[in-house]
Amino acid sequence: MAAGEFDLIATYFTHRYPTRGDVDTGVGDDGAVLQVPANSELVVVTDTLVEGVHFDHYTPARAIGHKAVAVNLSDLAAMGAEPAWISLALTLPTFDDEWLTGFANGLREICDYYQCQLIGGDTTRGPLTITVTAHGFVPTGKALRRSGAKPGDWIYVSGALGDAGLALAGMQQRQKITPDYQRRLNERLFFPAPRVALGQSLRGIASSAIDVSDGLLADLRHILTASQVGARIDVDELPLSLALTESLSEADAFRYALTSGEDFELLFTVPEAQRGVFDTVIAHAAQKPVCIGRVTNDAGAIQLLYAGEPWSFPADAAYGFDHFQQPTAESET
Numbered sequence: 001m002a003a004g005e006f007d008l009i010a011t012y013f014t015h016r017y018p019t020r021g022d023v024d025t026g027v028g029d030d031g032a033v034l035q036v037p038a039n040s041e042l043v044v045v046t047d048t049l050v051e052g053v054h055f056d057h058y059t060p061a062r063a064i065g066h067k068a069v070a071v072n073l074s075d076l077a078a079m080g081a082e083p084a085w086i087s088l089a090l091t092l093p094t095f096d097d098e099w100l101t102g103f104a105n106g107l108r109e110i111c112d113y114y115q116c117q118l119i120g121g122d123t124t125r126g127p128l129t130i131t132v133t134a135h136g137f138v139p140t141g142k143a144l145r146r147s148g149a150k151p152g153d154w155i156y157v158s159g160a161l162g163d164a165g166l167a168l169a170g171m172q173q174r175q176k177i178t179p180d181y182q183r184r185l186n187e188r189l190f191f192p193a194p195r196v197a198l199g200q201s202l203r204g205i206a207s208s209a210i211d212v213s214d215g216l217l218a219d220l221r222h223i224l225t226a227s228q229v230g231a232r233i234d235v236d237e238l239p240l241s242l243a244l245t246e247s248l249s250e251a252d253a254f255r256y257a258l259t260s261g262e263d264f265e266l267l268f269t270v271p272e273a274q275r276g277v278f279d280t281v282i283a284h285a286a287q288k289p290v291c292i293g294r295v296t297n298d299a300g301a302i303q304l305l306y307a308g309e310p311w312s313f314p315a316d317a318a319y320g321f322d323h324f325q326q327p328t329a330e331s332e333t
């Protein structure tokens with residue numbers, strides 16, 4: 001990279017971003033100066049995307065820009081927070097105008113949609129790596145956490161699971177998918193929609209929440225550990241897309257839904273006493289959360305049921321899911 005090109009990079013990120021009244025000083029000084037609303041707490045999350053680990057050469061630059069923000073807003077959603085600001089640390093191997101334009105567009109579009117202002121950044125030369133830190137607000141004491149689930153609470157997921165994992169498997173030729181389904185699934189993988197509005201509406205209603213980044217069972221386990229409870233999951237209640245069910249056997253569809261990550265749906269628990277309020281809150285939601293099971297007092301245990309009967313992953317070596325976690329480690333009862 002020629003001298004001076006680094007200075008140019010900043011220009012990709014200074015135009016047409018939303019501006020907010022709570023930013024006294026944004027990009028351009030040594031630090032940002034920001035106003036946190038009265039009676040609110042600041043929630044801060046950070047996530048890194050590394051080429052070859054979180055995305056690859058087949059990932060469009062615009063998708064990388066979108067996803068770098070989306071995964072952070074998904075964490076804010078899981079905390080019940082309203083997004084406000086992001087900062088960006090970008091490590092680039094070369095100066096590439098086309099890539100930077102696509103990346104900056106993807107970043108700006110999602111910031112625009114959620115009225116998030118870019119308040120700072122840093123650029124370094126090295127292997128392609130993107131770190132975004134996002135800041136959001138919750139009314140004091142109202143943040144959602146992983147630790148509040150109680151036996152008897154109902155377990156919900158905000159939308160279809162397994163699509164992003166299947167999209168990746170299709171692109172890597174590990175699963176045969178029609179071009180039409182592949183296109184639809186790629187939208188889920190490349191442009192995940194963080195459940196920001198839902199997360200905020202769950203304040204005071206959900207007893208625990210997490211976003212599904214690593215796979216339903218892996219993320220459920222985080223709630224169970226933090227809350228010291230167990231869970232019963234009805235696999236026949238899992239929300240599945242048509243693209244998923246039409247492309248896979250039923251057992252494989254369940255396996256993707258339970259173990260593949262990156263769908264960025266919210267997984268949360270609702271106490272019986274809050275269920276009426278919850279039903280009212282989601283009555284007009286564009287996408288209704290689905291009840292997939294119940295919290296049990298069997299700490300750490302996940303019980304999988306199909307039509308009320310115990311269910312486990314078929315012990316079939318031909319499945320070729322070796323890139324996923326071994327199901328036996330996840331399905332103990």
Ligand SMILES: [Mg+2]
Nearest residue numbers: 075078211213
């Ligand atoms: Mg998370």
